[in-house]
Amino acid sequence: MSRARMPVLACLATLALALSACDAAPEATAPDPAADAPAADVETPAPNSDASIPAAQPVTAIPAAMQGRWGMTEADCDPNEPANKGLMTIDGTTLTFYESVAEIGQAMLAGDNALRGTFDYEGEGMQWSRDLTLTLSGPDTLVLEEIGDDAPPGPRSYSKCN
Template structure:
């Protein structure tokens, strides 16, 4: 093999190692000349996504219904305590619920009406973060808010809160 062929072969192999393209075939020892490989054909462009129409019908708002807003207590003392021991009180605002030592923010609304909402909530409290599927329902005549959580580590059974006055 000629010294110039060896140098050309070494240069081609060095370039091929840095390239994403498939290396060109190595010329045989008795090849008198080295022809550069033909340029790679450009790949066809990936098809672009066709925009889809927005979903029709009402989309549930990512906010708690107005009937749920306010302060609620598990027991009457939760609403009246001045000592900070009202561990069963919750405060519901448009986008979050404040518990005694945690805050739950709406992550994804699954279903919502004037008196009922099912959503995935993102919790943050005591240095931890978790997510929970929950349903809230207001019993208007009784002034109650019923909370039911779902999942392996959820509090079992519904919790019934009474609106604080």
């Protein structure tokens, strides 16, 4: 027998032993008292998931609860104020600011109060994309946080205009 075939035969013999061990009868174990108990009517969350966080769902429109006129100050909500630079108007697909407009791109909705997505901006002769999060913090407060190296720092809070 050649030396090249010996390691192959040794591997095959090891494999045969391993497979024969699979056919052996399982060892007897003590009965589990919990196995006879009736199952509880409790839904078990999937592994590595947090049951308190709703699954994100793709969306193509901004939720109705987030739509409307939102101001950073009371003066921003005054339609007669010509310099209401903190006004943000939201419709089904766009955020309109004092000098720019952002249109929804790819976005995900998590529950009824949080939207995260990429928005395509245009303003003052420029175009750019930015990730952002819109979060309703109660019926009259909306928090906008833009994400990225060139984004304005920190979240900005808006109040619903009457």
